[in-house]
Amino acid sequence: MNWLLKSAQFQVLSLLPGGTRFYNYTQEHITRSTVASFQRVAQKVQVGLDFWNWLRRENQIEQLTGGRLLDLGAGWHPSIPLLWYAFGNDQQTLVDVFPNMDASKVRDTFKFFHTLANDSQWAGREFVKRLPEACDPSVTGVAALLAPLGMEYHAPYHDLLPKRPGQYDIVICTQVLQHIPKPVQVAIFRELYACLKPGGLFHATIHFVGQFRSPNVRPGQYEHLRYSPETWEKWINSSLMSFNRLKGPDYQETLAQAGFRLREFKLTAASEADRAELKRIRVHPCFSRYSELDLAARGVSFVAEKP
Numbered sequence: 001m002n003w004l005l006k007s008a009q010f011q012v013l014s015l016l017p018g019g020t021r022f023y024n025y026t027q028e029h030i031t032r033s034t035v036a037s038f039q040r041v042a043q044k045v046q047v048g049l050d051f052w053n054w055l056r057r058e059n060q061i062e063q064l065t066g067g068r069l070l071d072l073g074a075g076w077h078p079s080i081p082l083l084w085y086a087f088g089n090d091q092q093t094l095v096d097v098f099p100n101m102d103a104s105k106v107r108d109t110f111k112f113f114h115t116l117a118n119d120s121q122w123a124g125r126e127f128v129k130r131l132p133e134a135c136d137p138s139v140t141g142v143a144a145l146l147a148p149l150g151m152e153y154h155a156p157y158h159d160l161l162p163k164r165p166g167q168y169d170i171v172i173c174t175q176v177l178q179h180i181p182k183p184v185q186v187a188i189f190r191e192l193y194a195c196l197k198p199g200g201l202f203h204a205t206i207h208f209v210g211q212f213r214s215p216n217v218r219p220g221q222y223e224h225l226r227y228s229p230e231t232w233e234k235w236i237n238s239s240l241m242s243f244n245r246l247k248g249p250d251y252q253e254t255l256a257q258a259g260f261r262l263r264e265f266k267l268t269a270a271s272e273a274d275r276a277e278l279k280r281i282r283v284h285p286c287f288s289r290y291s292e293l294d295l296a297a298r299g300v301s302f303v304a305e306k307p
Contacts (some may be wrong), residue, residue: 036077036108042116044079047174049124051203052087054264054303063201065089067169070161070195072188073176074153076100077109080172081151086117088129090150093168095157101142107135161195168195173204179242182250189258196306202260205301208247208268221274225283225295247287247294251302260304270296 055061065088071081074094078101081092094101110132117128132149139145143153154160171192177185192202209221224245227236237243248267255262270278278296287295 036105036112038112038115041077041079041109041112044077044174045083045113045116045124047205048080048083048172050301051172051303052083052124052127054203058263060201063169063199067091068167069093070168070171070192071095072171072173072192073097074101074155075176076105078106078146078151079109079113080174081146081149082109082113082132083124085149085151086113086128086131087124092149092151093160094146094151094153094155095160096155097157099142099155101153101155103135103140103142103145106142106145110135161191164195166195166197169197169200171196171200171202173202175205175207177204177206177251178208178244178246181242181244182246182254185244185246185254186257189254189260193258193260193306198306200306201263202255202304202306203302205299206251207299209274209298221298222278222281222295225278225281225287228284229286247290248297248300249290249294251300255302255304259306261307263303263305265300265302267293267297268299268301270298274298 052061052064055064064084067089068091069081069084069089071078071092071094074081074096078094081094084092114131116122117125117131119125135145146153180188189202196202209224224232224236224243232245248265252262252265275292275296278292283295
């Protein structure tokens, strides 16, 4: 689908009464983009494994296995929290703005995670200490399903974090921050800084491209660079599907404003085809402060620390 047409659909749905409910129904029953699958669970688990490997290189594994973890923007499937449980963690808080998880999605995620963890070729198999038991079919609540694994679920989470200053060892946030405007991010990062212990880590992965389409589809990845902030906000962005168009330097600035010290900031490099596509785009002057490397990057993974 043409990405501008897709963004227009989001605009219309966001204005219609019941538009959000219709969109959620479409995701669940037609596009099935929120339904758990082996591929989706494996992809998320790989994100977790990449961070695990970073912790191994830094000799900080115990900070994860024995620490208190916060998953910001837990989404539909507890894939990465299941990974941490399997590796030995017993203290996790999963939070989100909306209660996207339900018992069916949690059960399906358990099932696919078991399949992955029992694969002899899976890269994380050697670190597994235990696997979650099969879900009790009589239990219907998400919180009740996750509680035996040492996980608590809050969605929406309201003022939970300000009530827990200095209580977390690691905050993890995967593919969420690209949807949050920069002024709101500053407030969130300061809140995360406050809830971390000294030496606590904040790890996030973020997509920079693929606005209103899959980041795995190359054509049209950089179309979002054509538009002024006014045009983007008025005609393309919407409350239903929002993308902030921030780049690497923006996240570095926001982390510094919140008080974090960067331990790693790794851009996902553009391919030769990506760079060729970018050269065909008439980039709006509002992006003039960014280098070509910043504009072409497909995303970023960072680890920041509270000193």
